[in-house]
Structure formats: C-alpha cells, structure tokens
Amino acid sequence: xxxxxxxxxxxxxxxxxxxxxxxxxxxxxxxxxxxxxxxxxxxxxxxxxxxxxxxxxxxxxxxxxxxxxxxxxxxxxxxxxxxxxxxxxxxxxxxxxxxxxxxxxxxxxxxxxxxxxxxxxxxxxxxxxxxxxxxxxxxxxxxxxxxxxxxxxxxxxxxxxxxxxxxxxxxxxxxxxxxxxxxxxxxxxxxxxxxxxxxxxxxxxxxxxxxxxxxxxxxxxxxxxxxxxxxxxxxxxxxxxxxxxxxxxxxxxxxxxxxxxxxxxxxxxxxxxxxxxxxxxxxxxxxxxxxxxxxxxxxxxxxxxxxxxxxxxxxxxxxxxxxxxxxxxxxxxxxxxxxxxxxxxxxxxxxxxxxxxxxxxxxxxxxxxxxxxxxxxxxxxxxxxxxxxxxxxx
Amino acid sequence: xxxxxxxxxxxxxxxxxxxxxxxxxxxxxxxxxxxxxxxxxxxxxxxxxxxxxxxxxxxxxxxxxxxxxxxxxxxxxxxxxxxxxxxxxxxxxxxxxxxxxxxxxxxxxxxxxxxxxxxxxxxxxxxxxxxxxxxxxxxxxxxxxxxxxxxxxxxxxxxxxxxxxxxxxxxxxxxxxxxxxxxxxxxxxxxxxxxxxxxxxxxxxxxxxxxxxxxxxxxxxxxxxxxxxxxxxxxxxxxxxxxxxxxxxxxxxxxxxxxxxxxxxxxxxxxxxxxxxxxxxxxxxxxxxxxxxxxxxxxxxxxxxxxxxxxxxxxxxxxxxxxxxxxxxxxxxxxxxxxxxxxxxxxxxxxxxxxxxxxxxxxxxxxxxxxxxxxxxxxxxxxxxxxxxxxxxx
Numbered sequence: 001x002x003x004x005x006x007x008x009x010x011x012x013x014x015x016x017x018x019x020x021x022x023x024x025x026x027x028x029x030x031x032x033x034x035x036x037x038x039x040x041x042x043x044x045x046x047x048x049x050x051x052x053x054x055x056x057x058x059x060x061x062x063x064x065x066x067x068x069x070x071x072x073x074x075x076x077x078x079x080x081x082x083x084x085x086x087x088x089x090x091x092x093x094x095x096x097x098x099x100x101x102x103x104x105x106x107x108x109x110x111x112x113x114x115x116x117x118x119x120x121x122x123x124x125x126x127x128x129x130x131x132x133x134x135x136x137x138x139x140x141x142x143x144x145x146x147x148x149x150x151x152x153x154x155x156x157x158x159x160x161x162x163x164x165x166x167x168x169x170x171x172x173x174x175x176x177x178x179x180x181x182x183x184x185x186x187x188x189x190x191x192x193x194x195x196x197x198x199x200x201x202x203x204x205x206x207x208x209x210x211x212x213x214x215x216x217x218x219x220x221x222x223x224x225x226x227x228x229x230x231x232x233x234x235x236x237x238x239x240x241x242x243x244x245x246x247x248x249x250x251x252x253x254x255x256x257x258x259x260x261x262x263x264x265x266x267x268x269x270x271x272x273x274x275x276x277x278x279x280x281x282x283x284x285x286x287x288x289x290x291x292x293x294x295x296x297x298x299x300x301x302x303x304x305x306x307x308x309x310x311x312x313x314x315x316x317x318x319x320x321x322x323x324x325x326x327x328x329x330x331x332x333x334x335x336x337x338x339x340x341x342x343x344x345x346x347x348x349x350x351x352x353x354x355x356x357x358x359x360x361x362x363x364x365x366x367x368x369x370x371x372x373x374x375x376x377x378x379x380x381x382x383x384x385x386x387x388x389x390x391x392x393x394x
Numbered sequence: 395x396x397x398x399x400x401x402x403x404x405x406x407x408x409x410x411x412x413x414x415x416x417x418x419x420x421x422x423x424x425x426x427x428x429x430x431x432x433x434x435x436x437x438x439x440x441x442x443x444x445x446x447x448x449x450x451x452x453x454x455x456x457x458x459x460x461x462x463x464x465x466x467x468x469x470x471x472x473x474x475x476x477x478x479x480x481x482x483x484x485x486x487x488x489x490x491x492x493x494x495x496x497x498x499x500x501x502x503x504x505x506x507x508x509x510x511x512x513x514x515x516x517x518x519x520x521x522x523x524x525x526x527x528x529x530x531x532x533x534x535x536x537x538x539x540x541x542x543x544x545x546x547x548x549x550x551x552x553x554x555x556x557x558x559x560x561x562x563x564x565x566x567x568x569x570x571x572x573x574x575x576x577x578x579x580x581x582x583x584x585x586x587x588x589x590x591x592x593x594x595x596x597x598x599x600x601x602x603x604x605x606x607x608x609x610x611x612x613x614x615x616x617x618x619x620x621x622x623x624x625x626x627x628x629x630x631x632x633x634x635x636x637x638x639x640x641x642x643x644x645x646x647x648x649x650x651x652x653x654x655x656x657x658x659x660x661x662x663x664x665x666x667x668x669x670x671x672x673x674x675x676x677x678x679x680x681x682x683x684x685x686x687x688x689x690x691x692x693x694x695x696x697x698x699x700x701x702x703x704x705x706x707x708x709x710x711x712x713x714x715x716x717x718x719x720x721x722x723x724x725x726x727x728x729x730x731x732x733x734x735x736x737x738x739x740x741x742x743x744x745x746x747x748x749x750x751x752x753x754x755x756x757x758x759x760x761x762x763x764x765x766x767x768x769x770x771x772x773x774x775x776x777x778x779x780x781x782x783x784x785x786x787x788x
Contacts, residue, residue: 001409001635001639003409003411004406004408005406005407006406007405007406009403011401012398012399012401014400014654014655015396015397015398017397018397210635211635211638213619213622213623213635213639214616214619214620214638214639214642214643215642217615217616217618218612218615218646221608221614225607229608240605241395241604244608245395245608248609248654248655249608252612257651260408261408261409261638
C-alpha cells in the first residue's frame with residue numbers, strides 16, 4: 001500500500017424527501033443569495049424545482065434560477081453564469097441534476113470572484129485561491145462530482161475538454177441525495193450510470209500496488225452489489241432499495257475510498273473519451289465497449305488482478321480451470337452482464353458505422369502522450385489494438 | 395434503508411513516515427501555539443515525540459508538551475490541560491496516541507475557550523458553540539476517535555464516565571496514521587483493538603433496518619479482512635500490510651460508513667462497559683466475552699442477520715445445515731477466532747474470580763434504563779441472562 005491522504009468533507013444528506021432540506025442546509029452555511037444551476041426543464045415540469053425554491057424561500061434565502069446547462073457543459077455557459085452571478089451578487093451556488101450542472105456550477109464558483117478569465121484555471125494559466133461555496137441536489141448518480149473537487153468543462157471555441165481538480169475549493173459543502181429523484185431516469189441512463197460507476201472502481205482496482213487487500217475487498221463488495229441492484233432495476237425501476245444502493249455506490253466509487261493507497265489506471269476512461277468525442281454516444285455506453293476490450297488486452301499480459309476479479313466479482317468457480325480460462329470466463333460474464341442491461345459491447349454496433357480508429361488514436365496521442373495507464377502501460381499501438389478488439393467483440 | 399447524513403471532514407494522512415508531516419499539517423491550518431497531548435513516556439523513549447517536535451519546529455510552530463494522560467482519561471487531567479492551554483495561549487491541540495489522549499484533547503479543546511466548567515458540556519448543563527481545533531497522530535488503532543466527533547471522559551469525583559458527541563466541533567481537522575507506529579504494540583493490545591473495531595461494525599451490522607445490502611456487503615468485506623490480518627499479525631507483528639489494513643479498518647469501522655441508513659444496536663458495548671467498570675480488564679477483552687454471548691442469546695430470537703453473518707463473515711458452508719446449525723457454527727467460529735488471538739470467551743476466566751452479575755445488572759439499569767439495544771431489545775433480565783451465558787461459555 002502506498003501512502004495516501006483521504007478527505008471527504010462534503011455532508012451527504014441522503015434519503016426520501018431530502019430535497020426539502022436544501023433551504024436549511026444553505027441557511028446553516030450562511031447563504032443569502034443563491035444561484036440554482038440546472039439543466040433541462042424536466043425539473044421544472046416534475047415539480048422538483050418548485051420544491052427546492054419553496055424550501056429556500058422558507059429558509060429566508062433569495063435565489064436566481066439558471067437553467068439550460070447541457071451535457072458536456074460549455075465554457076460559454078459558465079461565462080454566462082458568472083455574469084449573472086456577479087450582477088445578482090450571488091454568494092452560494094446550488095447545482096440540481098447530474099455531473100453537468102455540478103461541474104458548470106464549479107466553474108462559476110471559481111470565476112465569479114476572480115477578476116480575470118475563469119478558463120485560465122482550466123488551461124493552467126492561473127491557480128485559484130478561493131471559490132464561492134457549492135451545494136448539490138443530485139438527480140443522476142455516477143458522475144461522483146457531488147463529492148469531488150473536480151470539474152470538466154468543454155470550450156467549444158478552442159476545441160478543448162479539460163478536467164481540473166481543486167479539492168480544497170470545489171468539493172461541494174453538501175450534497176442532497178434522494179434516490180426517489182432517480183426513479184424517473186430511463187433505464188438506459190441508469191445502465192450508463194451503473195457502467196460508469198463500476199468503471200470508476202475498476203480504474204482503481206486494477207493496480208499493481210501490492211498489499212491492498214482491504215481496499216480490494218470492499219471495492220469488490222460494492223461492485224457485486226451494484227450489479228445485483230442494476231438487474232433489479234431493469235425489472236423494477238421504482239425499487240427504492242436498489243436506487244438507494246446505486247446512488248450511494250456512485251459516490252463511494254468516485255470519492256477516493258476505493259483508491260486509497262493505490263496507483264490508479266484510468267486507461268479505459270481515456271480510451272472511451274475518444275469514442276464519445278467523435279461519435280454521439282453516452283460515456284457509459286462507450287465504457288461498456290472499452291472495458292471488456294481493455295481486459296482482454298491485459299488478460300495474458302498481467303493476469304493477477306483479472307484472475308481475482310473473475311472469481312471475486314464475476315463469480316467464476318475456479319475449480320478445474322486454469323488461470324486463462326478463469327479470466328476469460330470472468331470477462332465473458334461481465335459482457336453478459338452488460339448485454340443483460342441492454343448494452344452492446346461491440347464498437348461498430350455502438351457507433352452505428354465503421355469507426356475511424358486512426359483518428360481516435362491520433363487524438364488520444366495528442367491528449368495523453370506516448371503511453372497510457374499503469375496496470376498494463378499502453379503504447380499507442382496497444383491502444384489501437386484495444387479499439388480493434390472492441391471492433392470484433394461479441 | 396433509513397435516511398441519513400454522512401460527513402467525515404477529517405483529512406487522513408496515511409502511511410510510512412507521515413508523523414513528520416505534523417508540522418506542515420498544522421501550519422496549513424494556521425496553528426501557531428500547539429499543545430501536544432499524550433499518554434505514557436513511551437513516545438518520549440522511542441523517539442516519536444522528538445520527530446513530531448522537530449517537525450513542528452521546522453514549520454515555525456511553538457509547542458507545549460502535556461503528557462501523562464491515562465487510559466480512561468479523567469476530568470481532572472482535562473482541567474489541568476485547560477489551565478496550561480489558557481496560560482500558554484494555545485490555539486491548536488495535537489493529540490498523540492490512541493483514544494485516551496485524543497478524547498482528553500477534545501475536552502480541553504472545548505474547555506479552553508469556554509469561561510465556565512467544561513464538564514457542563516458532558517453532563518448536558520451547557521451546549522458548546524465552538525472548540526479549538528485538534529489534530530491527531532494515531533499510534534493505537536480501533537478507538538475511532540481520530541475521525542469522530544465523540545469524546546469519553548471519566549469524572550472520578552462524581553463517578554461518571556460520559557460520552558459526548560459534537561461532530562461539528564470535535565472531529566479532528568487531520569489525523570496522521572502511520573501503521574509503522576503500531577508495530578511496537580504488544581500482541582494482546584493489537585488483539586483487543588481488533589476485537590473492538592469488529593464490534594464497532596457488529597453494532598451497526600446487526601440491525602433490523604431492511605434493504606441495507608450495500609452497507610452490509612462492504613461491512614462484511616472489512617470484517618473478513620480484519621480477521622485475516624489479525625491472524626497474520628499474531629505470527630508477524632511487523633507486517634506492514636497487515637498493520638495498515640487493521641489501522642484503516644479501525645477508522646472505517648467507526649466513522650459512520652458502516653452504519654449509514656441503519657438503526658444501530660450498541661447493546662454489546664453497554665454490556666461490556668459494566669465489566670470493565672467493575673473489573674480491571676481491557677474493553678476489547680470484555681467484548682470478546684460479551685459479543686458471542688450476546689449472539690447466542692439472539693440466535694433463536696432474531697436469526698436473520700446472524701445467519702447471514704455466519705455464512706458471509708464466518709465462512710460457514712450452509713450446505714446440508716439448517717438455520718440453527720449455521721448460526722451456531724458461525725458463533726463457534728467467531729469464538730475460535732478469539733481463542734486464536736489468545737483471548738478467552740469465558741467471563742469467569744476473564745475477570746479471574748466469580749463476577750458479581752447482580753451488581754453489573756444494577757449498574758447497567760442505572761446507566762441505560764429498562765431496555766437496551768435494537769436488534770433484540772433487551773430487558774434487564776435478558777442482560778442478566780447474557781452475562782450468565784458468558785459465565786458458562788467455553
């Protein structure tokens with residue numbers, strides 16, 4: 001186990017009806033003028049926004065609504081938010097939704113009190129010293145942004161999608177998590193979230209750091225439960241217990257708990273980002289294709305953790321089988337699980353046409369340099385091979 | 395699953411050599427005059443105190459040493475610490491050791507800036523509004539005080555041992571956790587710690603709250619790993635990986651992670667407190683006697699979770715066995731594990747004489763009222779019965 005630091009100061013307020021506590025959570029922290037940052041008008045139509053504004057009003061808090069944040073939130077929307085926040089003398093942001101409004105609110109929180117250009121913080125031209133505080137009402141689990149100090153913003157003018165990490169400033173002060181709010185998610189979005197949160201654990205689980213038995217054991221426990229609950233939700237999308245486990249697992253998968261003391265990987269995420277950058281597919285859908293292909297590539301090159309994964313997570317009975325057979329069965333079980341969720345594990349099927357692998361590899365090279373990942377350090381030729389495995393996958 | 399809030403703002407700084415980061419951790423938080431609160435002179439002799447003071451000096455931080463905190467820290471030692479802290483204009487406490495110096499430092503942190511009597515906060519005569527900040531260098535795992543807002547102080551004058559919980563004020567700002575510092579612990583103390591941290595999980599695990607599958611799954615994973623590592627440490631007390639897992643598990647067992655959304659029990663802890671209050675035995679040694687006796691009492695009254703525990707934690711193969719057999723084998727396996735650690739599970743052997751059960755039950759009645767616990771709500775007659783089971787235990 002490597003040395004580590006672990007700090008998750010966000011207060012998680014979890015359970016039925018907790019969106020009504022937004023006002024008191026803000027008031028306890030001294031908020032007086034709040035900007036509510038959200039995405040589509042779904043929360044206007046389903047009454048959630050009203051419940052939240054009622055709660056704020058009840059707590060004596062003034063607010064401004066700022067909707068329309070799109071998936072992959074843009075720098076343009078952050079600029080616009082900053083302008084409104086300054087004009088309205090906002091002192092607290094409340095993001096309502098999934099990763100997109102949360103990440104946009106984080107950009108605004110940095111930019112509103114900075115006299116220069118907030119984008120400087122994303123491209124590394126400046127370092128922030130402070131940010132306005134942020135609260136969250138989570139309606140789509142998996143991104144993990146509700147408990148992280150990260151923010152990913154896309155600048156459409158400069159064609160850059162950049163992730164920054166300022167945990168001292170950008171971790172939400174509180175995150176309200178009501179599993180009921182996720183019940184209206186279509187099943188495909190639920191499935192994408194499940195694939196994504198499982199991948200957040202894989203990126204930490206598949207590591208060569210020795211002596212990580214405790215972390216591995218609870219990571220495996222979380223993975224097994226998320227699989228169980230996802231299969232429940234396929235048949236019973238309003239199952240509160242399953243929604244609650246998936247929502248809490250999404251936070252634990254990405255708040256650092258599953259990575260303490262380990263060298264992490266993150267190759268699969270980077271490989272996937274090229275797919276969703278060039279083709280109009282959801283991040284989770286891309287991961288369902290890339291993760292098994294990455295595992296197949298690693299299977300003979302670094303079998304140890306894949307063997308453990310097959311037995312402890314994918315429930316492979318090792319009796320009478322050699323290592324290769326155990327691993328192959330584990331990967332096959334994972335693919336079958338994705339198929340059970342209605343997802344494809346074939347790259348061509350995913351993008352609906354012949355994907356341009358050379359274009360993706362060239363872009364990957366620009367973005368990450370000559371090598372990628374740690375469990376098996378990948379050359380760009382290796383990455384090309386993984387895309388090809390995904391192209392031929394069942 | 396019940397609604398819950400979860401918040402662990404303490405920064406955990408974990409790994410080899412991290413005690414040398416005490417100065418920088420304090421300086422980052424603006425400390426200028428620190429009181430180092432510790433117990434025996436062991437840390438003076440083994441060089442730890444010097445490493446810490448060197449680190450503080452290197453960071454430009456002045457300090458006062460306040461040693462001599464005994465196990466079950468007393469109100470008298472807190473009063474004395476408060477006097478010194480006021481005289482020396484202390485602005486930060488650094489507790490070095492296990493639960494005792496940490497809990498004493500928490501009492502001092504409350505009392506130093508309060509014009510009245512700090513004990514008022516423990517007996518409920520006053521509510522605190524602020525406390526000085528606290529840092530920790532942990533050398534004995536299990537108490538969990540390094541990540542909690544709790545403090546237990548014994549007032550010898552009034553014959554009271556009282557636990558308070560002020561998470562907003564008493565959670566340490568940081569906790570330095572170097573597993574190497576626990577290598578010098580005698581094995582019996584290591585075993586007591588292991589029994590205690592496992593009990594911290596049991597008190598949350600054995601619950602009638604429905605739909606807690608995820609929390610139960612990772613709780614079981616932590617329990618299994620702690621058992622593995624404890625058996626390793628019996629043979630190889632300097633095994634860093636095992637020390638690290640046990641230390642981190644001690645924090646996770648008691649920071650609330652294993653109790654989210656559940657009604658907790660805590661009967662075993664209260665039953666044990668009477669044993670260690672009347673007889674000179676360690677808390678962990680008392681728990682090794684009480685926990686199996688409590689399980690035997692509950693086995694036929696509320697079997698569900700004990701059945702799951704036997705299979706998932708105690709590795710009982712359920713094939714061909716009925717529920718009672720599975721549970722009994724699970725309890726027997728747990729006792730055997732305690733025996734392997736060199737601990738007795740018999741109350742008479744533990745206290746070395748005929749224990750006065752009536753005296754313990756009478757005291758318990760005074761302390762908790764007519765009933766105790768939630769998994770099986772216990773009357774005082776039930777508690778007497780559990781002590782009797784412990785008296786006859788193998």
